[in-house]
């Protein structure tokens with residue numbers, strides 16, 4: 001893992017190449033200082049700002065992945081994991097991949113992720129993000145998910161595309177009996193069309209919206225932050241029973 005430099009205001013800089021000086025808006029840190037530093041050490045920039053050195057974790061790199069389509073926020077990924085009980089034995093499918101944000105995060109949790117993306121440019125981007133994060137257990141395919149999934153007997157199918165109701169039958173074929181169908185949609189008409197389509201093959205579980213309210217903690221100024229993340233999407237869950 002590369003090193004990261006963290007300021008006392010929690011600004012982070014990932015060291016991409018230890019042989020090069022790192023230029024930040026808090027000044028420049030020399031390659032020589034960075035190379036010598038061990039986790040826990042401090043380095044100083046030419047503008048006298050102090051940085052703490054540590055090793056980057058998955059989440060540090062994840063937050064820097066390249067983005068194209070709107071990516072799913074972490075709060076929603078957390079809910080998908082807990083509601084479906086995703087774990088190291090799980091094999092899952094996601095469509096569409098977008099930037100691969102959801103798929104890459106879940107690859108850290110699951111045994112295997114199969115990811116479908118219809119657009120060639122997004123598919124290329126996902127491949128770049130997978131290699132940047134050094135993930136080996138996610139396979140991205142440049143395919144239209146409407147044609148159907150190649151896999152069967154999977155534990156979870158996650159749909160994040162505009163018309164999830166068009167993929168219910170394909171998802172049923174790919175899921176094991178008892179497997180979960182998860183759909184992430186920004187609007188309620190999408191949720192309505194999806195749940196209408198579930199029929200007798202699925203048992204509908206629920207639709208939820210996750211709200212995160214971050215607080216500002218600054219001496220006696222302790223209050224919800226004035227700027228918050230607005231609406232992201234509704235998460236719908238169903239289970240294959242037939």
Ligand code: SAH
Pocket residue numbers: 069070071072095096097098099100101102103116117118119122143144145146160161162
């Ligand atoms: N969850 C993703 C974002 C998905 S955006 C992330 O976190 O990064 C929705 C994506 O679905 C877009 O990239 C779009 O190109 C893709 N898509 C739409 N219809 C599709 C289809 N039929 N098959 C595969 N991908 C599709």
